[in-house]
Amino acid sequence: MREIKFRAYSKEKCEMFKSEDVVSIDFTDKMIELYRSDDGLYENPDSRWETLYLDELELMQYTGLKDKDGAEIYEGDIVSYNFFEFSFIGVVKNDCYCFYIEDVFDDTHDFDDFVDTTNGTPKCDDLIVIGNIYENPELLEQE
Incomplete structure (x- = not known):
């Protein structure tokens, strides 16, 4: 639990x-x-x-998960994921049943569900918390 x-x-x-x-x-x-x-x-x-x-x-509720560096992941966190040519920046959100990552810049995939992180990509061990939507809103702006 x-x-x-x-x-x-x-x-x-x-x-x-x-x-x-x-x-x-x-x-x-x-x-x-x-x-x-x-x-x-x-x-x-x-x-x-x-x-x-x-x-x-x-x-902001704690997801119960930690990122690659051991930082706790909360809803509202901005996370980055890089795996070879696949990368994205997303916001951790809470649905009524699960936490998920909503991709900020890429429309090809809407979100990655934390529930599936043990079987698919991205795994939480590959995520890095780079900020949050309140203290670092500039991270959500596309260059």
Whole structure:
């Protein structure tokens, strides 16, 4: 069974909160509680706690998979894949049943389903997380 965790991007602050910082998500009251783990930034431990509303954030779920370099893959990540002459850049998305990669630049194949990665291409071991859609939108622009 895969590990369930989220990271969050604050639209207002333009800041990504790591999954380790997300303490709880309250879907009833639509709030998220954060604890910033960066020790050097805060003199007072109480100032590390923060509560934000979900409408101020973009939540990204962990796929349970890691890329070639061991980086966790989340929805909203921009990944690259290179295998001889076959390569693409895609965005990790979440459907109601699976995570998949939507190719950004190539219309010849719409997406590659993470469910099939053990039997086909691309395999997660061949993917590299190169950014995410919130902090690196320039990666989605075709040259």
